[in-house]
Amino acid sequence: KQLTVRDALNSALDDELARDERVFILGEEVAQYDGAYKVSRGLWKKYGDKRVIDTPITEMGFAGIAVGAAMAGLRPVCEFMTFNFAMQAIDHIINSAAKTFYMSAGAVNVPIVFRGPNGAASGVAAQHSQCYAAWYAHCPGLKVVSPYDSEDARGLLKAAIRDPDPVVVLENELMYGVAFPVDDKVVDKDFVVPIGKAKIMRPGKDITIVAHSKAVETGLLAAAELAKKGIEAEVINLRSIRPLDTATIFASVRKTHHLITIENGWPQHGVGAEICARIMEDQTFFELDAPVWRCCGVDVPMPYAKTLELNALPRVHDVTEAALKVLGGKAGKAVAAAK
Amino acid sequence: NSTLTLENTFKCYDLETGPPLDVELSREDALSMYTKMVEVRRLEIIAAEFYKQKKIRGFCHLYNGQEAVAVGMTSVMRKTDTVITAYRCHAWTYLMGVSMYALLAELLGVRTGCSRGKGGSMHMYADNYYGGNGIVGAQVPMGAGIALAHRYKDDDGVCIVCYGDGAANQGQIFEAYNMAKLWCLPCIFVCENNEYGMGTETSRASANTDFYMRGQYIPGLWVDGNQVLAVRSATQFAIDFAQSNGPIVLEMFTYRYMGHSMSDPGTSYRTRDEVQNVRETRDPITNFRNQVVRLCLASEEELKQIDDNVKKQVGLDAKKALQDREVDEHELTADVYAKNVEPKIRGVSGYNLEHRQVTEVCLGKPKPTPAKDMKDVPVGDAALLAAQAGKMKKDGKKTDEAADGDKTKPSDGDKTKPADGDKTKTPTKKGEGEESQSNAKVPPAKGETKAAGTPPVTWSPGQSYSCSSAIRKNSSLTTAEKSTRYITVFTTQSRATWLRRRTKVT
Numbered sequence: 047k048q049l050t051v052r053d054a055l056n057s058a059l060d061d062e063l064a065r066d067e068r069v070f071i072l073g074e075e076v077a078q079y080d081g082a083y084k085v086s087r088g089l090w091k092k093y094g095d096k097r098v099i100d101t102p103i104t105e106m107g108f109a110g111i112a113v114g115a116a117m118a119g120l121r122p123v124c125e126f127m128t129f130n131f132a133m134q135a136i137d138h139i140i141n142s143a144a145k146t147f148y149m150s151a152g153a154v155n156v157p158i159v160f161r162g163p164n165g166a167a168s169g170v171a172a173q174h175s176q177c178y179a180a181w182y183a184h185c186p187g188l189k190v191v192s193p194y195d196s197e198d199a200r201g202l203l204k205a206a207i208r209d210p211d212p213v214v215v216l217e218n219e220l221m222y223g224v225a226f227p228v229d230d231k232v233v234d235k236d237f238v239v240p241i242g243k244a245k246i247m248r249p250g251k252d253i254t255i256v257a258h259s260k261a262v263e264t265g266l267l268a269a270a271e272l273a274k275k276g277i278e279a280e281v282i283n284l285r286s287i288r289p290l291d292t293a294t295i296f297a298s299v300r301k302t303h304h305l306i307t308i309e310n311g312w313p314q315h316g317v318g319a320e321i322c323a324r325i326m327e328d329q330t331f332f333e334l335d336a337p338v339w340r341c342c343g344v345d346v347p348m349p350y351a352k353t354l355e356l357n358a359l360p361r362v363h364d365v366t367e368a369a370l371k372v373l374g375g376k377a378g379k380a381v382a383a384a385k
Numbered sequence: 386n387s388t389l390t391l392e393n394t395f396k397c398y399d400l401e402t403g404p405p406l407d408v409e410l411s412r413e414d415a416l417s418m419y420t421k422m423v424e425v426r427r428l429e430i431i432a433a434e435f436y437k438q439k440k441i442r443g444f445c446h447l448y449n450g451q452e453a454v455a456v457g458m459t460s461v462m463r464k465t466d467t468v469i470t471a472y473r474c475h476a477w478t479y480l481m482g483v484s485m486y487a488l489l490a491e492l493l494g495v496r497t498g499c500s501r502g503k504g505g506s507m508h509m510y511a512d513n514y515y516g517g518n519g520i521v522g523a524q525v526p527m528g529a530g531i532a533l534a535h536r537y538k539d540d541d542g543v544c545i546v547c548y549g550d551g552a553a554n555q556g557q558i559f560e561a562y563n564m565a566k567l568w569c570l571p572c573i574f575v576c577e578n579n580e581y582g583m584g585t586e587t588s589r590a591s592a593n594t595d596f597y598m599r600g601q602y603i604p605g606l607w608v609d610g611n612q613v614l615a616v617r618s619a620t621q622f623a624i625d626f627a628q629s630n631g632p633i634v635l636e637m638f639t640y641r642y643m644g645h646s647m648s649d650p651g652t653s654y655r656t657r658d659e660v661q662n663v664r665e666t667r668d669p670i671t672n673f674r675n676q677v678v679r680l681c682l683a684s685e686e687e688l689k690q691i692d693d694n695v696k697k698q699v700g701l702d703a704k705k706a707l708q709d710r711e712v713d714e715h716e717l718t719a720d721v722y723a724k725n726v727e728p729k730i731r732g733v734s735g736y737n738l739e740h741r742q743v744t745e746v747c748l749g750k751p752k753p754t755p756a757k758d759m760k761d762v763p764v765g766d767a768a769l770l771a772a773q774a775g776k777m778k779k780d781g782k783k784t785d786e787a788a789d790g791d792k793t794k795p796s797d798g799d800k801t802k803p804a805d806g807d808k809t810k811t812p813t814k815k816g817e818g819e820e821s822q823s824n825a826k827v828p829p830a831k832g833e834t835k836a837a838g839t840p841p842v843t844w845s846p847g848q849s850y851s852c853s854s855a856i857r858k859n860s861s862l863t864t865a866e867k868s869t870r871y872i873t874v875f876t877t878q879s880r881a882t883w884l885r886r887r888t889k890v891t
Contacts, residue, residue: 070537096537102567107526107560114530117515118467120537122530141520142527149508151501152720152744154515186721186730210723242726289727327735 049233051193052222054200055085059123061235062207063093066121069207072099072112073125073162082127083163083222109135109160113142116158116212123207126162129178129216136181143212144187159206164192164216165259165310166348166359175348175355177311179258182214183288183320189241190287192216194262196226198285201239209241216287218260244291246298250278252380253304253369256295256321258284261308261360264341268308268365276380279369287317295321296330303335304376306368310359313342336372341365386411387680394615396607398598398634403606404622408614412682418460418613419677420691422452422670425476427699428485429643432475432492432506436647440707441492444519445506446473450611450642453669454577455480457616458545461624465542467515467535469528471549472507473577474517481514486702495709501743502712503720513542522548522555525574529561532572532632543571543627545620551582553596562600562632569631573623574600576634577610579641584654597636604630610637611669614676640667719743 049057062069075082077090077100090098101108105126112124126132132139143156166175182190189211193199199217206213231237247262248269257265262283269279280298284291299305305325307318318340325331325338341360348358370377386409397403429447436445448455451473459480462468470477479488483499491498492506499509507519515531518524528546535542552558553576565572576596580587587594597605604626608619616637623633640663644651651660677683718730719741729736 099568102560102563104557104560104563106557107529107564110523110526110557110561111530111533111564114469114515114527114532115534115537116530117527118531118534120534137520137523138526142518142523146516147723148721149500149504150510150516151499151503152723152742153500153510155723157723189722189726240726 047228047230047233048225049196049200049228050223050225051196051199051217052083052085052087054196054228054232055203055217055222056087056089057233058200058203058207059086059089060092062123062204063089063097065235066207068119068121069123070097070099070115070120071123071125072101072108074101074103074108074127076100076125081125083219085217085222086125105131105134106138109138110142112158112160113138113156116143116156117146117154121157121159121207123159123161126160128167128174128219129162129164130174130176132160132162132178139182139212139214140185140188144185146187147211148187155210156212157210158212159203159209159215160212161203161206161215161217163219163222165218165220166343166355167219169350169352169355170348171350172347177216177259177309177343178214179216179287179309179311180316180320182216183290183317184315185288187212188288189213190216191241191285192218192258192287193285194218194221194259194283195224196228197232198239198245198283200228200232201237202241202285205238205241208238213241216259221260239285242286242289242291244285244294245283246280246294247283248279248281250280250302252278252302252376253306253373254280254282254295254298254302255306255308255365255369256282256284256318257308258287258317259310261310264360264362264365265308267362268369271362271366272369275370275377276383277369277373277377284317290320290324292321292324292328296325296328299325299330300333303333304369304372305334306339306341306365306372308341308360308365310343312345313340314345316340316342318342335376336374339368339372341368387682389614389676389680391612391615391618394609394612395619396597398595398600398605398607400604400606400626404618408618410614410680410682414460415673415677415680415682416687416691418456418617419670419673419683419688420695421456421460421480422613422673423692423695424485424699425452425456425479426670427695428475428479428488431489431699431703433643433647435489435492435703441506441647442494443505444472445492445647446645447641447643447647448473448476450663450669451577451579451637451639452476453613453616453673454575454610454637454639457613458575458620460613460617461621462545463542463624464513465535465540466624467513467531467542467544468547469515469524469531469544470517470547471521471524471552472517472519473549474507474509477547478509478511478514478517482511483509483514484702485699486706489703490706490709493706493709494711495706496712496716497706497709498712501716501719503716522552522557524548525552525555525558526561526564528574529565529570529572529632532565532570533568535571536568541628543573543624545573545575547575547577549582550576550578550580550587550594550596551585551590553578553599554582554591562603562634565632566600566603571627572632573620573627574603574632574634576636577639578636579639581641581645581654583645584649586654595636597634600632600634603632603634605634605636607636607638610639611667611672613669613673639669715741716743 071086076086077098080087109124112122115122139160143158147155165177179192182188191202193202203215206215255265265281269281272279280302307321309317322338341364344358349355388407388409391406395403429449435441455476468481487499491500491509494502507517510516525546525548528544532544578596582590597607606619609615623635626633642660674688678685718738720743721740725740730738730740732738
């Protein structure tokens with residue numbers, strides 16, 4: 047059975063609205079317009095004005111309202127048209143939502159989901175193309191998930207809505223229309239993907255590739271290329287950025303002794319940087335046969351023109367080249383063996 | 386009951402009728418409101434003293450002079466109504482049900498504090514009270530959200546959202562006004578106008594200082610916020626109004642005697658005469674006291690008796706709170722998440738701390754630390770002193786503690802430990818439900834390692850760290866020993882040597 051990421055998200059919202067009376071969606075154009083990216087299509091017709099609320103284009107205000115409603119016991123799903131606009135509301139995501147449970151010594155929890163497309167779209171230039179994974183993952187009190195395929199999208203969003211803590215769900219606009227085959231269990235109404243667990247998308251023994259969101263696709267394509275050369279790459283889809291499933295990464299590195307990370311966000315203080323640091327601080331460091339390497343978005347604001355944009359993000363050949371470099375002499379041996 | 390007529394107390398904006406000017410006052414209500422105002426004033430006096438003695442840290446914003454607002458408003462609130470306010474929140478916190486003792490304890494940062502020493506002066510919560518908020522204006526859309534929850538749950542409640550004249554210029558307030566009006570939320574926006582936003586007089590910060598009119602499409606009411614009866618009457622009116630007509634803006638015109646916070650003497654932007662003049666002519670407590678006596682609801686002696694009792698009682702609470710111990714260090718990592726999924730929290734130097742769930746989930750009165758979770762060892766300054774006192778003794782003890790701590794750490798090498806070993810431990814040992822959850826999370830890593838065909842890895846220090854195959858051998862060292870040596874490796878072993886040795890092997 048094929049399911050697009052958009053329908054996966056839509057069905058997740060539908061399930062959870064039906065399951066829990068306290069769940070409601072608010073955001074710009076979520077109701078009558080059917081969602082700016084049609085993620086909430088049909089939900090307003092089904093659940094009405096009370097459960098699916100169109101807001102004015104005032105992110106700080108409606109994010110604050112959503113947080114207040116969550117503190118008072120509701121379970122809002124606050125949609126940002128894109129996460130670029132959530133910067134206007136970041137005070138409420140971090141100061142109001144993430145810190146309240148701790149500051150109140152556990153008296154007031156904030157069961158809220160902030161969701162929307164994150165990262166580079168196509169041809170929308172710098173202000174609309176940015177990955178916020180590292181921004182939110184920096185903050186204790188938040189949980190941050192970043193789905194790649196339909197299974198991730200459906201399972202993680204449902205888990206996020208049921209979670210008693212504030213969860214940031216970083217979707218990817220470019221993936222919305224992509225269809226993935228899914229099992230029957232994925233469309234079950236109680237299917238959830240646990241927050242904090244990564245998924246091994248492709249097992250391998252020579253090198254580990256860690257990625258999240260759309261970069262998982264790059265990783266899988268690169269792994270396919272490497273396979274032609276006789277190199278078996280293990281591809282890990284992080285799914286959660288915070289908490290970071292280091293156990294899975296470490297176990298993989300203990301097997302492959304080589305690691306590269308891919309992300310579409312900027313390199314400095316990014317997700318890849320964090321993974322490097324975690325490895326350095328763990329005994330897994332001594333399992334490495336070569337330095338960890340990062341493939342990231344180029345360290346510039348996103349340009350508009352197609353060629354420039356293409357060059358600003360890690361591509362398959364960037365990853366394969368990095369992999370060969372990291373593997374060094376071993377790559378040569380593998381190639382020879384394959385021949 | 387006495388009836389009296391309020392004068393010069395209201396100005397209406399876009400309202401057909403205002404609150405009634407003839408109000409009734411019973412002896413019971415009079416004494417209750419008087420007592421509360423005196424209590425709140427006393428609380429702030431003590432807070433100021435503690436601050437000057439450096440017992441209260443950080444920011445401390447006092448409410449002296451504004452008591453009538455919080456006391457008047459809470460006096461007519463119903464059980465379903467809710468409050469959210471800004472950082473000048475001591476009075477509101479007390480009036481919304483936190484005891485004087487727990488409040489003072491929180492200011493002092495001791496374990497009995499209402500936010501267990503993790504919130505401090507600006508972050509205290511109670512039933513139906515969503516806190517002080519340290520970010521200017523942020524509480525206003527949140528308050529509108531609480532009002533949305535009232536409407537959503539159809540529970541008949543209204544939310545009282547307080548902010549100052551300084552915050553009144555924040556953009557998000559107008560965003561909140563807009564949505565509150567659009568969605569007809571039962572929300573009372575209360576601008577406590579104490580004439581200064583920090584040190585900036587309202588006329589220097591606001592193009593329109595009629596804060597009750599600044600909702601534009603939202604009706605407003607100006608209230609003399611120093612007359613508790615006016616406040617009470619206006620609040621009653623506003624609650625009724627908000628339930629049926631949606632939001633309303635109240636401007637409570639008041640004054641603060643102290644500086645913006647304790648670090649502000651409050652004298653550079655206004656004259657001492659100005660403050661003195663308000664104290665003499667507009668003081669909410671003195672005026673109400675005179676009113677009560679004039680109406681023969683209580684005698685001077687009775688009120689004096691109340692003053693004395695309050696002084697004594699608050700003094701006792703303060704004394705008691707002062708004797709309490711600081712919050713235990715292990716609460717540093719308590720209650721970051723309602724449902725924690727990360728086994729470890731990073732300490733200053735490594736993933737050596739564990740998340741703890743001290744409170745039950747959730748929504749309600751802050752819970753005290755359970756007695757079993759309180760360690761009876763000195764923390765903070767007391768710990769420093771204790772350390773100085775018995776340094777030799779402590780050295781030995783500390784190593785033990787470190788070893789203890791490490792034994793509970795899940796580790797790949799620690800294979801003998803069952804996956805959920807902590808579940809079987811006695812409750813006094815650290816380890817709540819959360820911890821067993823976290824332990825349960827680690828073993829899959831072992832499983833994965835095995836599945837991958839590699840033996841379980843134990844990093845062992847000493848001679849063998851120089852090559853990867855040796856590292857992968859198991860070690861008989863305890864985790865405590867490993868962790869100490871682990872650091873040593875990083876400081877003594879140069880990367881070059883390490884790489885050279887590794888290259889030989891691979």
